[in-house]
Amino acid sequence: MTTTGYVFHPEYLWHDTGTSAGLLPANPTAGVQPAMHVENPEAKRRVHELIHACGLLGELMIIEPRRATVAELTRVHTETYVQHIKTQSELRRGGGDAGDGFSPVGHGSYDIARLAAGGLIELVTAAVHGDITNGYALVRPPGHHATADAGMGFCLFNSIAVAARHAQAELGLARVAVVDWDAHHGNGTQAIFDDDPSVLTISLHQAGCFPPDSGWTHENGTGDGTGYALNVPLPPGSGHAAYLHAMHQVVLPALDRFAPDLILLANGFDAGVFDPLARQMLTAASYREMTRLLVGAADRLCHGRLIAAHEGGYSPFYTPYCALTFSKNSPAPPPTSPTLSPLSSPATPPNPSPPNNKPSSARPRNSCPASRRPSRPPEKRPHPRDDREHEGCRRHHRDPARRGGWADYSAFIHVYARG
CATH class of the missing domain: 3.40.800.20 (Histone deacetylase domain)
Known part of the structure; x- marks a missing residue:
């Protein structure tokens, strides 16, 4: 126990x-x-x-x-x-x-x-x-x-x-x-x-x-x-x-x-x-x-x-x-947090998805926040700023330097994963 x-x-x-x-x-x-x-x-x-x-x-x-x-x-x-x-x-x-x-x-x-x-x-x-x-x-x-x-x-x-x-x-x-x-x-x-x-x-x-x-x-x-x-x-x-x-x-x-x-x-x-x-x-x-x-x-x-x-x-x-x-029993937490559970030996946890370090050509199309928005009625012309944001996301995905430390982090993980 x-x-x-x-x-x-x-x-x-x-x-x-x-x-x-x-x-x-x-x-x-x-x-x-x-x-x-x-x-x-x-x-x-x-x-x-x-x-x-x-x-x-x-x-x-x-x-x-x-x-x-x-x-x-x-x-x-x-x-x-x-x-x-x-x-x-x-x-x-x-x-x-x-x-x-x-x-x-x-x-x-x-x-x-x-x-x-x-x-x-x-x-x-x-x-x-x-x-x-x-x-x-x-x-x-x-x-x-x-x-x-x-x-x-x-x-x-x-x-x-x-x-x-x-x-x-x-x-x-x-x-x-x-x-x-x-x-x-x-x-x-x-x-x-x-x-x-x-x-x-x-x-x-x-x-x-x-x-x-x-x-x-x-x-x-x-x-x-x-x-x-x-x-x-x-x-x-x-x-x-x-x-x-x-x-x-x-x-x-x-x-x-x-x-x-x-x-x-x-x-x-x-x-x-x-x-x-x-x-x-x-x-x-x-x-x-x-x-x-x-x-x-x-x-x-x-x-x-x-x-x-x-x-x-x-x-x-x-x-x-x-x-x-x-703790063993927690109150209902705020909406951003699911109900918590005991400090006890876990069942085999699900393997988390690793960070997406694929090159831009392999990234899913819906990885850009703008592309995940609900579709607009055809008769409504999108605001120009939306296009700029979408293009900004494309530039971010194309340029590895804009992705910050993820490339370094990925390389670091692979080094230690090999022991």
């Missing part, structure tokens, strides 16, 4: 990121009006409240978090950086910053970030001890951008990296795989394990989004870790089929070859269709299918041990539906 663990604590919502204007720090003297910071508690508060309102808490095993110790944090972070976060957290007027100028450290956030890392440690421990099969940590602040000596991208401590090292040092696991489908590159996790062949990192993300200078296919590890970091930079707007294709062609084969003892998931929902910080157009159905694939891989490879940590996801009204992909 599958048992799903769940970690949450009210303190996660108390991490105070202050005010901002989008990604800019608020500065009234420079004309930057204060507004709510984009990394605020609302989305995760609504996730927890929806789980509670649906009556799902009784079907999950509640795992109480604890604060990670300094010794546990310094398995992946430098002592200087840990002390920096503590010092910034002790500032009483607005707190400080983790390092990049865009990652607020509120007053008391040091202990909250320790609680996030410790919650993931406890979830991993419960899975390895057999108390749960898989689990979900609804934690905050996020962590996958934090490197050994610097915070960035709203991240303070890299909770997934801390949990991975705990699994190896304290629980005796030899190999840990980290899958990251947050819309932004999991650069911190990759950097921490860059030369370590005992940890496989796989990141699916929007190409060039954040950080803009990382996450490219040539970044595949260094030294003994060469080949143990995989990056799948997807063009903006890739959507459901592209992500499932990458899962089937890259992620699952890589996991099968690596044969991990534990799979950790950096479960960011900012690739969702309504998210303000990315353009990847995924729906709750996309996350459901990707989760099913990972659950199946965990069942095959590591006794079902799949532990997910909530990372990004900044649409407060849509993120909760995406997060319910691990």
Whole structure:
């Protein structure tokens, strides 16, 4: 029987990121009006409240978090950086910053970030001890951008990296795989394990989004870790089929070859269709299918041990539906998302259709949006702009350069598919 663990604590919502204007720090003297910071508690508060309102808490095993110790944090972070976060957290007027100028450290956030890392440690421990099969940590602040000596991208401590090292040092696991489908590159996790062949990192993300200078296919590890970091930079707007294709062609084969003892998931929902910080157009159905694939891989490879940590996801009204992909019974979601289903071993999933990378001469005639419109009455003369749009689509299809990153993505998929 599958048992799903769940970690949450009210303190996660108390991490105070202050005010901002989008990604800019608020500065009234420079004309930057204060507004709510984009990394605020609302989305995760609504996730927890929806789980509670649906009556799902009784079907999950509640795992109480604890604060990670300094010794546990310094398995992946430098002592200087840990002390920096503590010092910034002790500032009483607005707190400080983790390092990049865009990652607020509120007053008391040091202990909250320790609680996030410790919650993931406890979830991993419960899975390895057999108390749960898989689990979900609804934690905050996020962590996958934090490197050994610097915070960035709203991240303070890299909770997934801390949990991975705990699994190896304290629980005796030899190999840990980290899958990251947050819309932004999991650069911190990759950097921490860059030369370590005992940890496989796989990141699916929007190409060039954040950080803009990382996450490219040539970044595949260094030294003994060469080949143990995989990056799948997807063009903006890739959507459901592209992500499932990458899962089937890259992620699952890589996991099968690596044969991990534990799979950790950096479960960011900012690739969702309504998210303000990315353009990847995924729906709750996309996350459901990707989760099913990972659950199946965990069942095959590591006794079902799949532990997910909530990372990004900044649409407060849509993120909760995406997060319910691990639950057994969900409410009727918005029209853009079909009803979700349990986090359990899937039947053989349908093989998704790969992206259409055929040359223009082989593309179906109805691939142009204008050609799919209802036919007009013969007596009505089409507006000239419609003809321009149709011709623009034809030019787009004829010129490979106009198709953006699909050609590069297709070549990349074929390289990794051959192993």
